[in-house]
Amino acid sequence: MARKWTFTDRRRPGRPGTRRPVKALIVRMARENPTWGHRRIRGELARLGYTIAASTVWEILHAAGIDPAPRRAGPTWRQFLAAHAHAMIACDFLVAETVLLKRLHVLIFIEHGTRRLHLAGVTAHPTGAWTAQQARNLAMDLVDRLTELRFLIHDRDPLFTSAFKAVFEAEGMGVVTTLPRTPRMNAICERVIGTLRRELLDRILILNERHLVFVLREYLIPYNGHRPHQSRQQRPPDIATQPSHDVADLSDQRTIRRKPVVAGMISEYHHAA
Template identity: 65%
Template sequence: MLLSIVRALVRNLTTVPAAVLRSRAAKDAEVLALRHENAVLRRQIARVRYEPADRVWLAALSRLIPRDRWRQVFAVTPTTLLRWHRQLLAQKWTFTQSRRPGRPSTAPIVKQLILRLARENSTWGHRRIQGELTNLGYPIAPSTVWEILHAAGIDPAPQRSGPTWRQFLTAQAHGIIAADFLHLDTISLKRLYALVFIEHGTRRLHLAGVTAHPTAQWTVHQARNLAMALECRMNWLRFLIRDRDSKYTRSFDSVFEADDVAILLSPPRAPRANAICERVVGTLRRELLDRTLIYNEAHAHAVLTEYIHHYNGHRPHQSRQQLPPDSDLPPTPATVANLQTHRIRCQPVLGGLINEYQSAA
């Protein structure tokens, strides 16, 4: 479109020098001939259609001809010529970015930050969130924060629900231990049960025992053995998470309540309430039980004990910044070892089912 207009203007401008250099009599005769031709064409054509290049050219020539002569020279009315000229000016001074009247709307990133603060802090109201935004360099009115929360369906702070299981477990991780049963089948299709405990803070895994008949008395006995084994750390534990299995009796709870450990019952059919213990059960199945044939109780206990020793002493954990549960060292930046000068030593575990790797100079 623009290229065609430029071409038409250049073509018309090339005729200007020739018209200027002609004699006055020849130009007058040509003008009279053109006027007569226009009069003939106006009688035959009801409406003349002009291209954009034609409009630009006629609008430019109108600045050189007196206005009282426009009606005799041009085939359009003076009003049309002025309208074309105004359109040219409007195209020159048109701003691409139009601004709506009123205050600018809140940026989407600020809205996301407001919703995040409300989601992560259930006790914060709109004024508390507004104050936090001001400290972060986002000044905003409290009423605007309230409107954003209301539009997102978030209730005021006193009416919001309490912390979720995930929030509770994260806040109390160092004082929580969880218990769960997992079942495994021997090579003769005999069902065995293993009772495992895991500390949330360190992810340290404990095997209480393996049996084919997990009675309530057996469960209490294993709880007492674990309490004695964890005597040095029982002062740190404050909660025990377990499901509502009938094998967990009142005597089982009393073993931990004697050390001031409160019992938290997970809701029925809600594995996410005991997610960390459920996940370690899945890890035991994927990395060990699904890849090993179990002969009897003694074999199951030996295999699980060896794997748990690897789990606590060597296996890295994302929640501990790739440190094993038994490591008390703070995480340090990884250093790239020169494999030409350092030899990597492989230590097989469980007959080569799992391997541990260490750097040997």
């Protein structure tokens, strides 16, 4: 039987009120679903067992300063990213300096849903044609995964030419260009660039372009196959589910083995055989 909520009865002393929780729930539904009007919210409440008049829902939304659905602002950028994370990939350029002060440009891609990192290419003289060719190479490598991706995010760098965008548009993907001076719109890619600097490039001397490619490819192996990610419940990008283990006894540290990788820059830990 549906539970009826009234807003006109006074609460008795010591009796928990119902008005505040219902108001909070209505406001929450409106903010989490920008396209829902007061009648749609009333219907969702009815499914939960809360019977309430549509006019009361409208009054609560009006008092909270929330406009009707047709005039309400659309989803925020964070809501958009959360809803489409599994279908998004982002790219950006990373700059590295060699021991001879030669500047190298690295084009990287990262999938939002899995956090899988891809190295597209390294060059000292990036051009629009070079960037487009790296996009074609990546599309060939991801031929089976491109069907799951729907959006590409990148900044307004002139190296991302129309030819570069056409590669992904031909695969049915939409290209989203970030606003000027808004790095947070490409926050996941910016964050992985910071990770690459802190964990690798700031701790090793790069000799030349060939050396940088070798080091980055070596880093991708533990990054995609071993490194835990908070957004994936501590799972690496290449592991769909976290394997179950018995509770380990850490009192004997000899059962834990350290494996240095990427010239000793990165450490991996495993149970001894």
